[in-house]
Amino acid sequence: MRTYAEVLRGLWTRVKESITPEVKELAESFGYRPYMVARYVELLGGLGEVRELLEAFQSPPPPTVRCNLLRAPSCGLLVERLEGLGYSLERVPWSDRVFVVGGRGSVSLGATHEFLLGWYYLHRGPGATIPPLLLGAGPSDRVLDAAAAPGGKASFLADLMRNEGVLVAVEVSRARVGVLRSNLERLGVRNAVVERMRAEAVPSVFGRFFPRVLLDAPCTGEGLIGIDPLRKVRTSYEDLIRSHERQVRLLVAALNSASPGGAVLYTVCSIAPEEGEAVVAEALRWVPGARVVRAPRLPGVDPAPGVTEWFGVEFGDWARHCWRLYPHTHGTEGFFICLLEAPQ
Ligand code: SAM
Numbered sequence: 001m002r003t004y005a006e007v008l009r010g011l012w013t014r015v016k017e018s019i020t021p022e023v024k025e026l027a028e029s030f031g032y033r034p035y036m037v038a039r040y041v042e043l044l045g046g047l048g049e050v051r052e053l054l055e056a057f058q059s060p061p062p063p064t065v066r067c068n069l070l071r072a073p074s075c076g077l078l079v080e081r082l083e084g085l086g087y088s089l090e091r092v093p094w095s096d097r098v099f100v101v102g103g104r105g106s107v108s109l110g111a112t113h114e115f116l117l118g119w120y121y122l123h124r125g126p127g128a129t130i131p132p133l134l135l136g137a138g139p140s141d142r143v144l145d146a147a148a149a150p151g152g153k154a155s156f157l158a159d160l161m162r163n164e165g166v167l168v169a170v171e172v173s174r175a176r177v178g179v180l181r182s183n184l185e186r187l188g189v190r191n192a193v194v195e196r197m198r199a200e201a202v203p204s205v206f207g208r209f210f211p212r213v214l215l216d217a218p219c220t221g222e223g224l225i226g227i228d229p230l231r232k233v234r235t236s237y238e239d240l241i242r243s244h245e246r247q248v249r250l251l252v253a254a255l256n257s258a259s260p261g262g263a264v265l266y267t268v269c270s271i272a273p274e275e276g277e278a279v280v281a282e283a284l285r286w287v288p289g290a291r292v293v294r295a296p297r298l299p300g301v302d303p304a305p306g307v308t309e310w311f312g313v314e315f316g317d318w319a320r321h322c323w324r325l326y327p328h329t330h331g332t333e334g335f336f337i338c339l340l341e342a343p344q
Pocket residue numbers: 146147148149150151152153154170171172173176197198199200216217218219250
């Protein structure tokens with residue numbers, strides 16, 4: 001059987017053929033590589049909605065403050081202090097600790113007294129706070145964050161675990177491990193063990209030790225175009241497929257690190273099905289008995305379902321249980337999120 005990477009490489013002609021004059025014009029007017037826009041038409045079904053997506057990607061999502069109860073006396077006091085500096089904070093519906101920030105403060109959000117005290121983590125958008133909430137980690141858990149730097153999600157997990165149990169935070173990049181450590185330190189995380197290693201090696205070192213695993217995989221960032229407009233042109237189709245191949249290796253390792261029946265949350269800040277559903281589809285082939293499950297609902301989050309088919313390639317009905325978040329409909333960064341259960 002051909003791998004999904006082989007199938008996706010074979011789709012290139014089909015993708016190129018779908019670059020109609022209208023697609024080309026739209027891509028040019030917003031400054032994208034045309035193949036990207038052609039794929040968005042396949043994803044969203046029409047040029048009208050694609051235009052809305054591209055317009056939403058013209059501006060960054062709102063900076064987002066996640067109140068860190070490992071350090072902050074209360075989220076109410078944090079809000080009061082930041083509003084005192086001139087910011088306006090609006091709570092998101094899915095968590096009483098997460099606030100989107102508006103206005104201009106007298107001190108930048110990454111340099112306030114409260115930031116240095118570790119009262120909050122500054123996320124680039126609100127969507128990044130959703131995956132840790134879906135993993136269901138609590139005190140006394142054993143949790144693996146398989147791609148942890150700079151630590152936004154790991155520190156949220158530690159907060160949800162109330163600094164109890166064990167959080168193993170794995171990161172391959174030496175430079176990024178430094179940032180991860182200093183963020184965890186600032187935020188008062190004491191239940192984390194930081195390991196500089198490749199996540200692919202976790203199963204052979206730890207075995208199936210973790211009832212809960214988060215994999216926020218490295219990706220092309222096709223959901224972060226609003227934050228980094230260079231991503232409109234940076235990624236070739238071949239880069240995308242290579243990213244898919246790396247994500248498959250990481251997701252297979254994540255599933256093989258989870259305890260029997262354990263929860264594995266796979267997420268990428270990308271709207272590319274090549275990095276979303278196609279990765280899950282390939283990993284399911286490599287880890288027999290693993291399956292996709294429904295993620296718990298979160299107040300005020302109405303995700304789009306994953307795609308079951310892509311340019312005629314079938315993934316499977318399970319993909320409906322995965323989540324897609326888009327800037328034009330959800331007001332977040334673009335994200336793919338999928339909850340899996342490891343084999344028994
Ligand atoms: N979860 C992080 C957060 O919320 O702050 C962001 C993770 S970022 C999307 C992906 C990370 O995976 C990067 O820091 C990258 O260096 C790391 N990475 C890439 N390949 C890896 C590998 N083979 N094993 C472990 N980490 C890896």
